[in-house]
Amino acid sequence: MAGNSDPLTPRAKIAVTAGKAVAAASRAAGRGSGSVIGGRVALKLDPDLLARLAQNLDVILVSATNGKTTTTRLIAEALRAAGPVVSNALGANMPAGITSALAGGSDAKFGVIEVDEKYLAGVARDTDPKCIALLNLSRDQLDRAAETRMLAENWREGLAGSKAVVVANADDPLVVWAASSSPNVIWVAAGQMWKDDAWSCPSCGGVMQRPGDDWYCGECGFRRPQPSWALSGDHVIDPHGSAWPIHLQLPGRANKANAASSAAVAAVFGVPPQVALERMYQVQAVAGRYDVVQFQGRDLRLLLAKNPAGWLETFSLIDPPPAPVILSVNARGADGTDTSWLWDVDYTQLAGHPIFVIGDRKLDLAVRLEVANQHFQVCESVDQAVQLCPPGRVEVIANYTAFQDLRRRVGN
Known part of the structure; x- marks a missing residue:
């Protein structure tokens, strides 16, 4: 758990200071938040800085093609019930942006970090997360992201044997396949509106059968796991079968699904669903979205x-x-x-x-x-x-x- 000893070497402290100075100069020049350029400079000066900054935090990583910025924000709000949180709330989700965010949270207990799908395995290796939330995988940036199954393969290999508790969407076959290499998975029935990236079995290539909300491969038997958390209308059903009302100002079914996954993550750290969901109500917009x-x-x-x-x-x-x-x-x-x-x-x-x-x-x-x-x-x-x-x-x-x-x- 988080302690108070200073994990930063003199070199790391110089790297943090230099990164903050460059970020401030970038902001003053009107070139955005400066978090990415500041993080790049800091990592050049100390390539191990991300691991050092994460050392004293309970780290939660959030990755997906859709919903990761919002879910990161909802988890951060929920976990503030249990202690100070540092987070890359503006969505700079590659190593430089993540490093920059963590450098600003010296008194934090939790680090709630959105991670670009392509960087998840590496960031997980550096930050030793306690929990990883996986929401969905769908086609995105076709010219440079490999197709979705290759991303799922990357996740599966990167998370194999991870000590983290993985909170994963049971309704997305690609996410299930990626998460199944982890020894400790909490499955959430969060739903999946877009199904066109999951018509073939990620395990064997067979055709997926989709009766109702279920799915399975008729050829190898790969199938939807039994979820312990579920989104049901305007409620989250917890592992004891209790239904908790979702309090959100953010619109739409997708955000209710994000809230269900966020409640499951918060529960890993002892924050009860009622408290977590009530705190999520404070979020009105996320980096300008829904404003x-x-x-x-x-x-x-x-x-x-x-x-x-x-x-x-x-x-x-x-x-x-x-x-x-x-x-x-x-x-x-x-x-x-x-x-x-x-x-x-x-x-x-x-x-x-x-x-x-x-x-x-x-x-x-x-x-x-x-x-x-x-x-x-x-x-x-x-x-x-x-x-x-x-x-x-x-x-x-x-x-x-x-x-x-x-x-x-x-x-x-």
Whole structure:
């Protein structure tokens, strides 16, 4: 458990100080939070710094293709009931950003850390986590992330024999296969809306059978494990069969699923579900997601959707027609430069909504909407799109860098 002895060597202390100075200079120059560049400098000066910073913390790692930033925030809120928490709350989830976050939490008991899927095995090796939460695996950044089964393989190998308690989604076959190499797994029935990345068995390649909410491979017998926690409507069912109401200001089924997994993680550290779920109510927005902002006299709700699974969940959140919808898609480095994933999204779900299209790749999106027989207008900017929107709250859905652009423009 966490102690108070100082794990930092003189070299590590110099690395932390230098990293903070570089981060502060980056912020002063208006180049963002500085956490990534600060972490890079610190790790150059002391390559073992992440392991040293994690040494005195109870570390919880959260990884997934969708929902990890929100779940990290919910777990952090829940665990504050048991002690001070340090977390990479703004989503800088590769080793440099994680190092930077931990360097700022000298008095913390818990480190709640979001980790990019590709870095999970390495960060787990460095930080010796007490708990790892695995939510889902779906296609994302097709040009540079290997396909999902290879990520699952990477997780499976990296977590084999881990001492951590793994809290894993029993409804995602790829997550189950990845987590099954761990000796200590708590299964959560968190649901899975997007199933198109899990139609073949990750274990043998056979075709998955999906009767109702169950799944199994007819060829090798790989099947859904029995969950001990479950999301049931607006409640979390704990291992004793007690139902606890979910208190969230965040919208949608996906966030209830994130809360169920977060409650299971909090229970590992002795925080009861009732306390954990009540604390989660304090979270109104996560790094700008779900925020409602005033812009040009209109209410804009900002929603992030980075890949087909995220777009599917986001469509379930928006106000019913005729609520206007602005869609913004970029394909910069942080998004992945391949936009072929747009063809995996069912845009017919937007039928009846006035649609306005912006972003670097607005024409790619326009072609996709044309094929889906949707009525839309291509606009040059969010300003123009908002001016053309009919009355009512405007739903704005954007992928990663498009979302950052929007936040800067609308003052969020």
